Amino acid sequence: MIQAAEIEKMSLDERLQTMELLWASLARTPDAVPSPAWHGEVLAARRAKIERGEAEFLTVPELKERLQKPTR
Numbered sequence: 001m002i003q004a005a006e007i008e009k010m011s012l013d014e015r016l017q018t019m020e021l022l023w024a025s026l027a028r029t030p031d032a033v034p035s036p037a038w039h040g041e042v043l044a045a046r047r048a049k050i051e052r053g054e055a056e057f058l059t060v061p062e063l064k065e066r067l068q069k070p071t072r
Contacts, residue, residue: 026033049055
């Protein structure tokens with residue numbers, strides 16, 4: 001198994017490429033990666049909000065603008 005010290009020796013590009021390879025590997029077997037229970041709870045709450053007509057939807061430009069604002 002690769003050690004943390006070996007990762008630290010990699011360049012930024014090498015580390016990013018390694019992350020992409022790991023992500024692609026995990027994505028090929030999504031059922032092998034369990035989703036925590038709270039993910040389902042969040043999704044259910046969001047769906048309920050949509051069904052009640054209380055959800056707020058943003059365009060991509062609106063989202064980008066919101067993300068650029070400092071948080072309080």
